[in-house]
Amino acid sequence: MKIMKKTTIFRKMAITAMFVIASVGTFAQYVVQQGTYDASLITSDYVTIGSTMPYYVAPDASIQALIGLGAMTFSQFEWQMTTMGSVSLGITPLTYAGGALTTLAAPNGAVGYFTQNEISVPWSSPQVAVGTEYEVQVQEHSVPASGIFAEGCPGTTTVRDIFVIAAPTITIPVAQNAMACGSIPAAGLTFYVPVTVTGIGPWTVTYSVTYNGAPYLAAAPNSVGVAPGETDATVFAVASTPTVLAGTPTAATAGLPVVINGGGATNGYGMYVVTVTNITDEISRKSLDAIPGTLVSTTYTIYVNPTPATNPIQHEINN
């Protein structure tokens, strides 16, 4: 009777141990990569102030293989956002979706280590400032099959440089302009509104157009400019240097296109008011949040002036 009882107790202990190991493994699965990341691992990351940016680190492949064999469990990761001097910025990283990261309690985890190998980071004031370079650091810490964190090994720390730049701006430098006389828009003509932008192109500008005060065109967001190919040495300067995208009624080269259509009682002549509602640049569009651009001036008026058709002179009737 006692022998049978000892056997039962031993069986129960074994089952419990297996459950504990299985539980640790359940808590510490690697996330499925959600972001689309740069294939290059050597470039810096340029981010817009106020944006939330995702970061991902691939777990050690050999550890993953051992996990598959049941010899190890999932690693944990220490993510840190620091100055270039490795001073913590005090930024709390989040999951890719914006939730809280998972920390396992001792002995299965440790303070500062998270189960997620993909996070998101809000780069906002006052923790960070425009025109400043920062670092994202991550260290993988292995966890043996026992699930005891302290029995694992800390890996080396990898670093990614972060350049925080301002949100893009758009300025319409001329309040209004007019097309040349006789630009009869019967067949349609494209007017390019000149704009000055800052940021890193290409920019996407959202704008609408009214014709003689009535809604005319809900213009699709228009991409203007090209990627200038910044380097770490120039990105801050490039991001804040105004870029003039000069448009003209005749040269289809740059600016915001507005199609001048004929038709109607006024044959397409009159006033077209272009209103810019947003601008994004190549960097701000990377954000997981919608980062609005800075609209310095938003409206531009185009006058399409008809050449008068002088009517015949009327005189007092002779007969």
Add this chain to the structure above:
Amino acid sequence: MVVKRTIFILVLFIFLTVLGMKNAGAQSYVLSTVSGEGIDSVTVRSRMGYRITPDSIIVSLVEVGIMNPSIYNWSFSDGTTVLNPDGSTAIAVGGFYADTAISAVIGNTLGIISVSVAEQSVPMAGTGCTGGTQTLLIQVLPRPTIYYFPPGLLQAKGACAVENYSLPLSLSGYGPWSVDYTITFNAGAPVAYNQVIGSVGNNVGTTPINSLTLDIDTTQLANGVGTYLVQITNVRDRISLKSLDSTLIQAHPADLPTVDSFMLYVYPTPVNINTIKHIKNW
């Protein structure tokens, strides 16, 4: 009684004359593209009106506040001064006038002149656009003339009773003519009358027509027996009546009869015939 009526008629005549000085009546404008109206016939020294219709598209844009009203570079080939429709001096800025309508006092030279205009748009921004130039030829004609026919005679007619008279005329110009005349009874105060003579078909120019008459009916000779002096004081033809200012087209003395009167008599008819007397028989 007769004096009071005469004074009333004179006052009425003066009032109507003054009224007509600035507004010769409702003017009827026509496009120069209408058949027969491609040239504007005017009388020397008349004040004529011209106007155009603004470009309809621009008008639409002006109405919604997107363009300013157009301006117009009115000009005459002979340098005639451009006036406002009311006859005041029109102010040009950079050669352009603000009004679609103007007037001008035509010069004294007979012949062909022209008036031209181009509409220039005034946009809210940028430079305006100048439309094509429209030109209207103007034929400057002499004033009409009127004489009793045959001219140069002191004519008279009479009868023993009041009756209608048709005084033969010699008219030049373009009918119908508006003839002002007075009838003075026995050297009293003249009474003014007006009569329209002829028709649109009477286009005689400077070659007089002698078949028309000034018809004096009995109502104008109602003072009874005596003399009625018929004097023509003014004549205007269809062309001169187009003038916006009637004072400018008054007939000159040379336009009127040299011997400018026609005397009509209403002779007394004896009614109290006495008995025929003869030498006493015994």
